[in-house]
Amino acid sequence: MPHRLLKFALSKKHPEPRMFRAPTELKSEYDAVIIGGGGHGLAAAYYLAKDHGITNVAILEKGYIGGGGTGRNTAIIRSNYLTPEGIRFYQGSVELFQDLSRELNLNLFYSKRGHFTLAHSPASLRTQRWRAEVNKHLGIDSRVVTPEFIKETVPEIDLHVGGHQAPIHGALYHPPGAVARHDAVAWGYARGADRRGVEIHQRTAVTDIEIRDGAVAGVHTDKGFIKTRKVLSAVAGWTTHITPMVGLRTPLVIHPLQAMVTEPLKPWLNSIVVSASLHLYVSQSSRGELVAGASLDPYELISMRSTLDFAEGMSTGLLDLFPCLGDIKVLRQWAGLCDMTPDFSPIMGVTPIKGFYIDAGWGTWGFKATPISGKTMAFTMAEDRDHKLIEAFSLSRFKRLELVGEKGAASVGH
Amino acid sequence: MPLRSGISIMKIITCPINGPRPLQEFHFGGEVRTMPDPNSATDEQWADYVFNREGEPGLKREWWYHVPSGTWFIAERDNRTDEFVRTFLYGAEECDG
Ligand SMILES: Cc1cc2nc3c(=O)[nH]c(=O)nc-3n(C[C@H](O)[C@H](O)[C@H](O)COP(=O)(O)OP(=O)(O)OC[C@H]3O[C@@H](n4cnc5c(N)ncnc54)[C@H](O)[C@@H]3O)c2cc1C
Numbered sequence: 001m002p003h004r005l006l007k008f009a010l011s012k013k014h015p016e017p018r019m020f021r022a023p024t025e026l027k028s029e030y031d032a033v034i035i036g037g038g039g040h041g042l043a044a045a046y047y048l049a050k051d052h053g054i055t056n057v058a059i060l061e062k063g064y065i066g067g068g069g070t071g072r073n074t075a076i077i078r079s080n081y082l083t084p085e086g087i088r089f090y091q092g093s094v095e096l097f098q099d100l101s102r103e104l105n106l107n108l109f110y111s112k113r114g115h116f117t118l119a120h121s122p123a124s125l126r127t128q129r130w131r132a133e134v135n136k137h138l139g140i141d142s143r144v145v146t147p148e149f150i151k152e153t154v155p156e157i158d159l160h161v162g163g164h165q166a167p168i169h170g171a172l173y174h175p176p177g178a179v180a181r182h183d184a185v186a187w188g189y190a191r192g193a194d195r196r197g198v199e200i201h202q203r204t205a206v207t208d209i210e211i212r213d214g215a216v217a218g219v220h221t222d223k224g225f226i227k228t229r230k231v232l233s234a235v236a237g238w239t240t241h242i243t244p245m246v247g248l249r250t251p252l253v254i255h256p257l258q259a260m261v262t263e264p265l266k267p268w269l270n271s272i273v274v275s276a277s278l279h280l281y282v283s284q285s286s287r288g289e290l291v292a293g294a295s296l297d298p299y300e301l302i303s304m305r306s307t308l309d310f311a312e313g314m315s316t317g318l319l320d321l322f323p324c325l326g327d328i329k330v331l332r333q334w335a336g337l338c339d340m341t342p343d344f345s346p347i348m349g350v351t352p353i354k355g356f357y358i359d360a361g362w363g364t365w366g367f368k369a370t371p372i373s374g375k376t377m378a379f380t381m382a383e384d385r386d387h388k389l390i391e392a393f394s395l396s397r398f399k400r401l402e403l404v405g406e407k408g409a410a411s412v413g414h
Numbered sequence: 415m416p417l418r419s420g421i422s423i424m425k426i427i428t429c430p431i432n433g434p435r436p437l438q439e440f441h442f443g444g445e446v447r448t449m450p451d452p453n454s455a456t457d458e459q460w461a462d463y464v465f466n467r468e469g470e471p472g473l474k475r476e477w478w479y480h481v482p483s484g485t486w487f488i489a490e491r492d493n494r495t496d497e498f499v500r501t502f503l504y505g506a507e508e509c510d511g
Contacts, residue, residue, distance in 0.1 A: 399458060
C-alpha cells in the first residue's frame with residue numbers, strides 16, 4: 001500500500017463517513033418505539049418520518065442492523081403470488097423497489113432477471129397456470145412457458161433433471177422477478193430515517209413491554225425503561241419472544257431456513273430459477289456467486305445453526321439441474337429464522353392491545369415486502385388503523401377463520 | 415461418532431421402542447395439544463385450538479414419528495438448543511424416568 005494512502009487512512013482529520021449516527025443515550029420518552037432494526041423496522045421508521053412527520057422515534061436493535069433475516073435472505077423480489085390480497089400487496093412493494101435506489105440515493109443493485117418456477121408434473125403445471133391467470137387478471141406480467149422456452153433462456157439447464165427426478169414440464173415465468181442487495185436496503189432506509197431525526201440504537205434489546213389498562217405504556221430494555229404509547233414489533237423470527245410480553249397468542253412457529261453461496265463465477269445465469277420439487281432456488285449475484293436456498297428445515301427450532309443435510313441436499317439438487325456445476329465449490333452456508341404462519345401470509349396491523357402494532361409472519365418471503373410493509377405499517381401506526389393493503393393480513397383473521405391461502409405461491413418459491 | 419466428549423456429529427433421537435436412531439429416520443409432528451370438546455367449545459376457543467401455537471422459546475412437548483417402525487411418540491425438547499430431554503410413548507409419561 002502506498003505510504004500516502006496509509007497515512008490518509010490513519011489520519012484523524014479524515015474520519016470514515018458513517019451512514020447514520022450512533023446515539024449513546026436513550027431518551028426517557030419517544031412518540032414511537034420500533035423493536036427490530038431489520039429492513040421492516042427501518043423502513044417503517046423511514047416512512048413514519050417521511051410520510052407522517054413523526055420523527056421522535058427510536059429503533060431498538062439487539063444486535064446490528066440487518067443482522068437478522070434481512071442480511072441472510074436470497075434477495076428474491078417478485079409479485080406473482082396466488083391470492084388477490086397477496087398479489088396487490090407484493091406488487092406495491094415491487095413498484096416501490098423499482099424507484100428505491102433513486103429515492104434513498106444508494107445503489108441497491110436492484111436487478112431485474114426474470115423468475116422461473118419450474119413444474120415437474122402436470123399437477124404442478126396446473127397450479128402455475130392458475131397463478132398465471134390470477135396474475136394476469138391483476139395486471140401482473142406472468143405466464144406459463146414451455147420446456148423449450150426455458151432451455152432457450154437458460155441453456156445450461158438439464159430438462160431431464162439428471163434422470164433422478166421428474167423432468168421439467170414447463171414453468172411459471174415472471175419477467176419482472178428481481179434480486180437486490182439486501183444489506184444496502186437496510187443501510188439505505190437506516191440513513192434515510194436517521195437524517196430525518198430517527199434514532200437507531202444498536203445492541204439494545206427489548207426485554208419487556210409495559211401495558212397499562214390494555215394500552216402500551218413503555219418498553220423495558222437492557223439499557224433502561226422508555227416511555228412510549230406506540231410500539232411496533234418488527235422482529236420476524238424473534239416474534240415469539242415478544243408476543244408473550246403483551247399476552248398475545250398467535251399461530252407463529254419458528255423454523256430455520258438455510259442458504260449458501262458458491263465461489264464467484266463469470267456471469268452465466270441471468271434468470272432466477274426455482275424448483276419446489278428439488279427444494280431449491282438459485283440466482284447469480286452481481287459479484288458472480290451463485291446464491292442458493294432450500295426449503296424450510298423440517299422441524300421447529302429457534303437457532304441459526306446450519307447443517308450438513310442441507311449442504312448435501314442442496315448440492316444434489318443443483319447438480320441435477322445444472323450438471324456444469326460439478327467442480328464448483330461452496331464458499332459458505334448459513335441459516336436464518338423464519339416465523340411461519342399456517343396460510344403463508346404475514347400478520348400485520350393493529351392488535352387488541354392499544355398502541356401495540358405487529359409486523360410478523362414473514363417466514364421465507366418477507367424481504368421482498370420490506371418497502372411496502374414499512375410504508376403500510378407507518379400509516380397504521382400514525383393513523384391507528386390498518387392500511388387498506390394489509391386489512392386481510394390482520395391477526396384477527398384466524399379468529400374469523402378467514403385465512404389468506406398463499407401456500408401455492410410461497411412455500412418454496414419465496 | 416463423538417467429536418469431543420459429549421458432542422456428536424450425527425443428530426440422534428431415542429425412539430422409546432427402537433432406541434437411539436439418526437434424526438433422518440424421524441418426522442416432526444408438531445406440538446402436543448388438547449382438543450376442546452367440539453360440541454361445547456365456542457368458535458373462538460375452537461379457532462384458538464386449530465390455529466394458535468406455543469411458538470415461544472423454551473421446553474416443548476411434541477409429537478415425533480419414527481418412520482421405519484411407524485412409531486408415534488412424545489418428546490420433550492428445548493426448541494432453542496434442540497436438546498431432546500426425554501422421549502416416551504403416549505400415556506407412558508408417569509412411568510418413564
Ligand atoms: C435463508 C433465507 C432466505 C430467504 N430468502 C428470501 C427471498 O429470496 N425473498 C424474500 O422475500 N424473503 C426471503 N427470506 C425471508 C426474509 O429474509 C425475511 O422475511 C425478512 O428479512 C424479515 O425482515 P424483518 O426486517 O422483518 O426482520 P429481520 O431482518 O429478521 O430483523 C429483525 C431484527 O430484530 C432484532 N430483534 C429481535 N429481538 C429483539 C429484541 N428483543 N430487541 C431488539 N431487537 C430485537 C433482530 O436482531 C433482527 O435484527 C429468506 C429468509 C432466509 C432465512
